[in-house]
Amino acid sequence: MTVLVLGGAGYIGSHAVDQLIEKQYDVAVIDNLRTGHQQAVHKKARFYQGDIRDKSFMESIFEKEAIEGVLHFAAHSLVGESMQQPLQYFNNNVYGTQVVLEVMQKFGVKLIVFSSSAATYGEPKEIPIKETADTNPESPYGETKLMMENILKWCDHAYDMKFVALRYFNVAGAKLDGSIGEDHSPESHLVPLILQTALGQRKELLIFGDDYPTADGTCIRDYVHVVDLIEAHILALDYLKAGNQSAVFNLGSSAGFSVKQMLDTAREVTGKEIPAVVTARRAGDPSTLIASSEKARNILGWKPQHTDIKAIIASAWNWHNAFPNGYDDTKNE
Numbered sequence: 001m002t003v004l005v006l007g008g009a010g011y012i013g014s015h016a017v018d019q020l021i022e023k024q025y026d027v028a029v030i031d032n033l034r035t036g037h038q039q040a041v042h043k044k045a046r047f048y049q050g051d052i053r054d055k056s057f058m059e060s061i062f063e064k065e066a067i068e069g070v071l072h073f074a075a076h077s078l079v080g081e082s083m084q085q086p087l088q089y090f091n092n093n094v095y096g097t098q099v100v101l102e103v104m105q106k107f108g109v110k111l112i113v114f115s116s117s118a119a120t121y122g123e124p125k126e127i128p129i130k131e132t133a134d135t136n137p138e139s140p141y142g143e144t145k146l147m148m149e150n151i152l153k154w155c156d157h158a159y160d161m162k163f164v165a166l167r168y169f170n171v172a173g174a175k176l177d178g179s180i181g182e183d184h185s186p187e188s189h190l191v192p193l194i195l196q197t198a199l200g201q202r203k204e205l206l207i208f209g210d211d212y213p214t215a216d217g218t219c220i221r222d223y224v225h226v227v228d229l230i231e232a233h234i235l236a237l238d239y240l241k242a243g244n245q246s247a248v249f250n251l252g253s254s255a256g257f258s259v260k261q262m263l264d265t266a267r268e269v270t271g272k273e274i275p276a277v278v279t280a281r282r283a284g285d286p287s288t289l290i291a292s293s294e295k296a297r298n299i300l301g302w303k304p305q306h307t308d309i310k311a312i313i314a315s316a317w318n319w320h321n322a323f324p325n326g327y328d329d330t331k332n333e
């Protein structure tokens with residue numbers, strides 16, 4: 001039986017494909033390559049280029065492959081962009097997921113592990129954030145993730161489709177051998193931006209605000225290593241295969257680091273100066289987001305191994321050194 005990975009050429013999806021193959025799963029991948037990289041997809045996975053909103057394309061894959069479960073990473077994922085282009089986000093994320101579920105229902109596929117987000121919570125009332133906290137998304141991106149969770153809930157109710165929604169906090173790092181990593185264009189995430197500055201590709205890091213109510217004034221986030229994050233997806237798939245109920249889990253390391261702490265750690269790891277200047281706050285950034293991941297640890301048996309922030313940054317640095325210009329650039333040789 002086959003695991004179908006939607007968005008398997010993206011940063012997180014490609015790490016999932018890689019770990020599934022290493023664990024001897026049979027894997028098929030769908031990606032439209034709008035932001036993904038085919039080079040990131042493990043050679044042993046069967047790759048199909050296409051869009052999840054294209055129903056006849058999706059049906060053709062479900063006809064060809066004996067799909068047992070779906071890992072769904074295919075989505076637009078930038079908070080700022082979603083504020084400017086909300087309809088694009090509702091179309092790709094919400095409508096795209098609807099098509100996926102329609103095709104799953106038609107072909108009798110009943111298990112799905114879904115990439116959700118801490119953005120479903122909005123500004124938290126309590127830290128660390130538990131899964132029972134209120135959900136008040138503050139961006140179209142977060143709204144789409146919450147809507148998709150709700151669609152899954154009703155599909156479970158009506159069609160007995162079982163889902164695990166994994167609410168990610170800040171995912172960072174790369175496969176430990178440096179062969180796959182994080183390559184967005186344009187880049188907007190903190191760790192790759194810091195490391196591109198270390199490589200001299202950017203003049204300086206812009207720190208978005210130092211007047212937050214935190215110890216050093218900069219935003220605090222919970223960084224989880226991509227390798228640990230994917231481990232939780234495979235545990236979630238096994239949990240569903242064992243006949244368990246649908247559930248929502250936070251995935252974070254349960255520790256918070258400020259932007260300045262991340263920068264200082266990266267200076268230590270890389271031995272580079274990494275110039276930085278403070279600029280205005282970025283719209284929509286809550287001051288502190290830290291997960292309680294007790295539920296994933298207790299129910300899924302998740303044991304994140306790479307929680308040390310230095311190790312997370314070091315693994316990302318390893319990838320950035322091996323692929324300073326990302327996947328597509330021949331200058332990497």
Ligand code: UDP
Pocket residue numbers: 079169170188189190191193205206207208209219220221259282285
């Ligand atoms: N950040 C920053 N400068 C940048 C990019 C990000 O200061 O150039 C901050 C941002 O305000 C947030 C943290 O770094 O507090 C993580 O941002 P990122 O975009 O990586 O992830 P997000 O928290 O939006 O999921």
